[in-house]
Amino acid sequence: xxxxxxxxxxxxxxxxxxxxxxxxxxxxxxxxxxxxxxxxxxxxxxxxxxxxxxxxxxxxxxxxxxxxxxxxxxxxxxxxxxxxxxxxxxxxxxxxxxxxxxxxxxxxxxxxxxxxxxxxxxxxxxxxxxxxxxxxxxxxxxxxxxxxxxxxxxxxxxxxxxxxxxxxxxxxxxxxxxxxxxxxxxxxxxxxxxxxxxxxxxxxxxxxxxxxxxxxxxxxxxxxxxxxxxxxxxxxxxxxxxxxxxxxxxxxxxxxxxxxxxx
Numbered sequence: 001x002x003x004x005x006x007x008x009x010x011x012x013x014x015x016x017x018x019x020x021x022x023x024x025x026x027x028x029x030x031x032x033x034x035x036x037x038x039x040x041x042x043x044x045x046x047x048x049x050x051x052x053x054x055x056x057x058x059x060x061x062x063x064x065x066x067x068x069x070x071x072x073x074x075x076x077x078x079x080x081x082x083x084x085x086x087x088x089x090x091x092x093x094x095x096x097x098x099x100x101x102x103x104x105x106x107x108x109x110x111x112x113x114x115x116x117x118x119x120x121x122x123x124x125x126x127x128x129x130x131x132x133x134x135x136x137x138x139x140x141x142x143x144x145x146x147x148x149x150x151x152x153x154x155x156x157x158x159x160x161x162x163x164x165x166x167x168x169x170x171x172x173x174x175x176x177x178x179x180x181x182x183x184x185x186x187x188x189x190x191x192x193x194x195x196x197x198x199x200x201x202x203x204x205x206x207x208x209x210x211x212x213x214x215x216x217x218x219x220x221x222x223x224x225x226x227x228x229x230x231x232x233x234x235x236x237x238x239x240x241x242x243x244x245x246x247x248x249x250x251x252x253x254x255x256x257x258x259x260x261x262x263x
Contacts, residue, residue, distance in 0.1 A: 059223075066229035069193045101157070105133035108152045112139075119156040126158050144205050184212055189220045193229045200230060204239040207260050215258040218251065227253070234258055 102108035109132035112118055120127045120143050127143030138149040186203045188196040200217065207215050217234075219227045234243045239260055246255030 062223060062225045063228065066193050066225040067232060070197060070229045070232040102152070105137050105152055108139075108155075109133055112155075117158040119158050120150065121154060121156060122150070144202070144209070146202075184214075185216045185218065187218045188226065188230065189218060189222075191226070193226055196226055197229060197233055200233060204237055204258070204260070208239045212260055214260055217256045217258055218254065219256065220254045227256075231256060 102111050112129050114129050114131055116129045117126050118129050118141065119125075120141055123143050123146065125143055127141040129139060130142055130147075131140040133139050133152045137151050137153065139152045139155065141148055141150050141155075184203065184207055186200065188199060191199065196219070203215060203217075217230060219230050221227065231243065234240050234256065241259040241261035243256050243258045245253045246257060
Protein backbone atom coordinates (compact mmCIF):
# COMPACT_ATOMS: atom_id res chain seq x y z
CA UNK A 1 0.00 0.00 0.00
CA UNK A 2 1.13 3.49 -0.85
CA UNK A 3 2.15 5.62 2.04
CA UNK A 4 0.23 8.92 2.07
CA UNK A 5 2.47 11.88 2.94
CA UNK A 6 1.29 14.16 5.68
CA UNK A 7 -0.15 17.56 4.59
CA UNK A 8 2.81 19.40 6.10
CA UNK A 9 5.27 17.47 3.92
CA UNK A 10 3.26 18.25 0.76
CA UNK A 11 3.20 21.94 1.63
CA UNK A 12 6.97 21.92 2.10
CA UNK A 13 7.46 20.28 -1.27
CA UNK A 14 5.18 22.80 -2.95
CA UNK A 15 7.01 25.69 -1.28
CA UNK A 16 10.32 24.22 -2.44
CA UNK A 17 9.06 23.96 -6.01
CA UNK A 18 7.69 27.53 -5.93
CA UNK A 19 11.01 28.82 -4.64
CA UNK A 20 12.87 26.97 -7.41
CA UNK A 21 10.43 28.37 -9.98
CA UNK A 22 10.98 31.92 -8.71
CA UNK A 23 14.74 31.49 -8.95
CA UNK A 24 14.51 30.11 -12.49
CA UNK A 25 12.13 32.93 -13.46
CA UNK A 26 14.56 35.49 -12.02
CA UNK A 27 17.45 33.91 -13.95
CA UNK A 28 15.41 33.92 -17.14
CA UNK A 29 14.50 37.60 -16.61
CA UNK A 30 18.15 38.51 -16.03
CA UNK A 31 19.23 36.58 -19.12
CA UNK A 32 16.54 38.31 -21.14
CA UNK A 33 17.74 41.75 -19.99
CA UNK A 34 21.35 40.75 -20.71
CA UNK A 35 20.61 39.65 -24.26
CA UNK A 36 18.37 42.65 -24.89
CA UNK A 37 21.27 44.88 -23.82
CA UNK A 38 23.65 42.97 -26.07
CA UNK A 39 21.21 43.30 -28.97
CA UNK A 40 20.85 47.04 -28.35
CA UNK A 41 24.64 47.48 -28.25
CA UNK A 42 25.00 45.39 -31.41
CA UNK A 43 22.48 47.57 -33.26
CA UNK A 44 24.28 50.70 -32.03
CA UNK A 45 27.68 49.38 -33.12
CA UNK A 46 26.20 48.32 -36.45
CA UNK A 47 24.79 51.81 -37.10
CA UNK A 48 28.11 53.46 -36.20
CA UNK A 49 30.02 51.05 -38.45
CA UNK A 50 27.62 51.72 -41.32
CA UNK A 51 28.02 55.48 -40.88
CA UNK A 52 31.84 55.22 -40.86
CA UNK A 53 31.78 52.97 -43.91
CA UNK A 54 29.42 55.35 -45.72
CA UNK A 55 31.64 58.35 -44.99
CA UNK A 56 34.72 56.47 -46.22
CA UNK A 57 32.86 55.49 -49.38
CA UNK A 58 31.74 59.10 -49.96
CA UNK A 59 35.33 60.36 -49.57
CA UNK A 60 36.59 57.73 -52.01
CA UNK A 61 33.89 58.69 -54.53
CA UNK A 62 34.78 62.39 -54.18
CA UNK A 63 38.47 61.60 -54.68
CA UNK A 64 37.72 59.41 -57.70
CA UNK A 65 35.57 62.13 -59.28
CA UNK A 66 38.21 64.80 -58.59
CA UNK A 67 40.99 62.67 -60.11
CA UNK A 68 38.83 61.78 -63.11
CA UNK A 69 38.04 65.44 -63.79
CA UNK A 70 41.69 66.39 -63.34
CA UNK A 71 42.73 63.66 -65.79
CA UNK A 72 40.08 64.74 -68.31
CA UNK A 73 41.12 68.40 -68.17
CA UNK A 74 44.80 67.49 -68.35
CA UNK A 75 44.24 65.31 -71.43
CA UNK A 76 42.28 68.11 -73.11
CA UNK A 77 45.04 70.59 -72.31
CA UNK A 78 47.70 68.18 -73.65
CA UNK A 79 45.72 67.78 -76.89
CA UNK A 80 45.56 71.56 -77.29
CA UNK A 81 49.31 71.83 -76.78
CA UNK A 82 49.91 69.20 -79.46
CA UNK A 83 47.73 71.20 -81.85
CA UNK A 84 49.80 74.30 -81.11
CA UNK A 85 53.06 72.52 -81.79
CA UNK A 86 51.77 71.10 -85.09
CA UNK A 87 50.60 74.49 -86.41
CA UNK A 88 52.75 75.94 -89.20
CA UNK A 89 55.08 78.72 -88.11
CA UNK A 90 53.51 82.13 -88.62
CA UNK A 91 55.59 84.62 -90.52
CA UNK A 92 55.46 87.98 -88.81
CA UNK A 93 54.06 90.65 -91.09
CA UNK A 94 52.43 94.02 -90.92
CA UNK A 95 48.72 94.10 -90.14
CA UNK A 96 46.48 93.98 -93.20
CA UNK A 97 45.67 97.52 -94.26
CA UNK A 98 43.97 96.87 -97.60
CA UNK A 99 40.53 98.44 -97.73
CA UNK A 100 37.53 96.16 -97.92
CA UNK A 101 36.73 92.97 -96.07
CA UNK A 102 35.98 89.55 -97.62
CA UNK A 103 32.45 89.32 -98.92
CA UNK A 104 32.16 85.53 -99.28
CA UNK A 105 33.43 82.45 -97.46
CA UNK A 106 35.62 81.55 -100.43
CA UNK A 107 37.17 85.01 -100.44
CA UNK A 108 37.77 84.77 -96.68
CA UNK A 109 39.44 81.37 -97.13
CA UNK A 110 41.81 82.80 -99.73
CA UNK A 111 42.58 85.93 -97.73
CA UNK A 112 43.03 84.10 -94.40
CA UNK A 113 44.23 80.54 -95.09
CA UNK A 114 45.03 78.14 -92.20
CA UNK A 115 47.96 79.49 -90.20
CA UNK A 116 46.93 83.13 -90.63
CA UNK A 117 46.46 85.47 -87.71
CA UNK A 118 42.94 86.82 -87.16
CA UNK A 119 41.24 88.99 -84.55
CA UNK A 120 38.44 87.33 -82.49
CA UNK A 121 36.06 90.04 -81.17
CA UNK A 122 34.35 87.73 -78.66
CA UNK A 123 37.72 87.04 -76.98
CA UNK A 124 39.13 90.52 -77.66
CA UNK A 125 42.40 89.00 -78.83
CA UNK A 126 44.09 87.53 -81.90
CA UNK A 127 43.84 83.88 -82.81
CA UNK A 128 45.14 81.46 -85.44
CA UNK A 129 42.99 80.24 -88.35
CA UNK A 130 43.06 76.44 -88.44
CA UNK A 131 40.60 75.67 -91.25
CA UNK A 132 38.74 77.15 -94.18
CA UNK A 133 35.03 77.96 -93.69
CA UNK A 134 32.88 74.81 -93.59
CA UNK A 135 29.41 74.35 -95.09
CA UNK A 136 27.93 76.42 -92.23
CA UNK A 137 30.44 79.22 -92.77
CA UNK A 138 32.27 78.41 -89.53
CA UNK A 139 36.04 78.61 -89.11
CA UNK A 140 38.13 76.71 -86.55
CA UNK A 141 40.18 79.19 -84.48
CA UNK A 142 42.84 78.61 -81.80
CA UNK A 143 43.40 81.52 -79.41
CA UNK A 144 45.66 80.92 -76.42
CA UNK A 145 44.48 77.54 -75.14
CA UNK A 146 40.92 78.07 -76.40
CA UNK A 147 39.75 76.27 -79.52
CA UNK A 148 36.37 77.23 -80.99
CA UNK A 149 34.25 77.35 -84.14
CA UNK A 150 33.27 80.90 -85.21
CA UNK A 151 31.36 82.24 -88.27
CA UNK A 152 33.87 83.86 -90.61
CA UNK A 153 31.64 86.95 -90.85
CA UNK A 154 32.41 88.03 -87.26
CA UNK A 155 36.20 87.72 -87.60
CA UNK A 156 38.35 90.78 -88.23
CA UNK A 157 41.78 91.51 -89.58
CA UNK A 158 44.46 91.19 -86.85
CA UNK A 159 45.13 94.32 -84.87
CA UNK A 160 48.34 95.77 -83.53
CA UNK A 161 50.58 93.57 -81.38
CA UNK A 162 49.53 93.67 -77.74
CA UNK A 163 51.63 95.57 -75.24
CA UNK A 164 53.39 93.12 -72.87
CA UNK A 165 53.08 95.63 -70.04
CA UNK A 166 49.33 95.79 -70.43
CA UNK A 167 49.22 91.99 -70.41
CA UNK A 168 50.99 91.94 -67.06
CA UNK A 169 48.51 94.27 -65.39
CA UNK A 170 45.42 92.75 -67.05
CA UNK A 171 42.69 91.94 -64.56
CA UNK A 172 39.58 89.80 -64.71
CA UNK A 173 36.96 88.67 -62.21
CA UNK A 174 38.98 85.63 -61.18
CA UNK A 175 42.60 86.36 -62.14
CA UNK A 176 44.35 89.45 -60.80
CA UNK A 177 47.87 90.68 -60.28
CA UNK A 178 48.73 91.56 -56.71
CA UNK A 179 50.50 94.93 -56.82
CA UNK A 180 52.36 94.23 -53.57
CA UNK A 181 54.36 91.26 -54.81
CA UNK A 182 53.66 91.22 -58.55
CA UNK A 183 52.27 87.68 -58.31
CA UNK A 184 49.21 86.59 -60.26
CA UNK A 185 46.52 85.35 -57.87
CA UNK A 186 43.91 82.79 -58.90
CA UNK A 187 41.05 82.38 -56.42
CA UNK A 188 39.21 79.07 -56.99
CA UNK A 189 37.20 78.95 -53.78
CA UNK A 190 33.56 78.05 -54.32
CA UNK A 191 34.22 76.57 -57.78
CA UNK A 192 33.43 73.03 -58.85
CA UNK A 193 36.45 70.86 -59.65
CA UNK A 194 35.74 71.01 -63.38
CA UNK A 195 35.31 74.82 -63.47
CA UNK A 196 38.35 75.33 -61.25
CA UNK A 197 40.60 73.21 -63.47
CA UNK A 198 39.45 75.08 -66.57
CA UNK A 199 40.29 78.43 -64.94
CA UNK A 200 43.63 77.04 -63.75
CA UNK A 201 44.44 75.88 -67.27
CA UNK A 202 43.77 79.35 -68.73
CA UNK A 203 45.72 81.06 -65.94
CA UNK A 204 48.78 78.88 -66.52
CA UNK A 205 48.62 79.46 -70.26
CA UNK A 206 48.40 83.25 -69.81
CA UNK A 207 51.15 83.28 -67.19
CA UNK A 208 53.47 81.29 -69.47
CA UNK A 209 52.78 83.61 -72.41
CA UNK A 210 53.45 86.66 -70.19
CA UNK A 211 56.70 85.05 -68.92
CA UNK A 212 55.56 85.25 -65.30
CA UNK A 213 57.58 83.42 -62.66
CA UNK A 214 54.85 82.10 -60.42
CA UNK A 215 51.13 82.03 -59.59
CA UNK A 216 49.41 82.07 -56.23
CA UNK A 217 46.43 79.66 -56.29
CA UNK A 218 43.84 79.96 -53.51
CA UNK A 219 41.69 76.84 -53.20
CA UNK A 220 40.95 76.70 -49.47
CA UNK A 221 40.42 73.47 -47.56
CA UNK A 222 36.74 72.43 -47.74
CA UNK A 223 36.44 68.70 -48.40
CA UNK A 224 40.01 68.81 -49.87
CA UNK A 225 38.70 67.39 -53.17
CA UNK A 226 39.42 70.71 -54.93
CA UNK A 227 42.89 70.99 -53.40
CA UNK A 228 43.80 67.44 -54.43
CA UNK A 229 42.47 67.95 -57.98
CA UNK A 230 44.41 71.22 -58.37
CA UNK A 231 47.68 69.71 -57.15
CA UNK A 232 47.21 66.59 -59.28
CA UNK A 233 46.79 68.83 -62.34
CA UNK A 234 49.81 70.96 -61.40
CA UNK A 235 51.97 67.84 -61.04
CA UNK A 236 51.27 66.96 -64.68
CA UNK A 237 51.20 70.38 -66.34
CA UNK A 238 53.95 71.15 -68.83
CA UNK A 239 53.96 74.75 -67.60
CA UNK A 240 54.79 73.92 -63.97
CA UNK A 241 58.33 73.50 -62.68
CA UNK A 242 57.19 72.78 -59.16
CA UNK A 243 54.56 73.76 -56.60
CA UNK A 244 54.43 74.04 -52.83
CA UNK A 245 51.86 74.76 -50.12
CA UNK A 246 51.65 78.20 -48.53
CA UNK A 247 53.50 79.02 -45.33
CA UNK A 248 51.59 78.88 -42.00
CA UNK A 249 51.49 82.68 -41.83
CA UNK A 250 50.59 83.05 -45.51
CA UNK A 251 47.45 80.99 -45.97
CA UNK A 252 48.83 77.58 -45.06
CA UNK A 253 47.67 74.50 -46.93
CA UNK A 254 44.72 76.43 -48.38
CA UNK A 255 47.13 78.09 -50.84
CA UNK A 256 49.46 76.58 -53.43
CA UNK A 257 52.38 78.50 -54.96
CA UNK A 258 53.13 77.49 -58.55
CA UNK A 259 56.49 78.11 -60.20
CA UNK A 260 56.11 78.59 -63.96
CA UNK A 261 58.60 77.09 -66.43
CA UNK A 262 59.04 76.93 -70.18
CA UNK A 263 56.26 74.98 -71.94
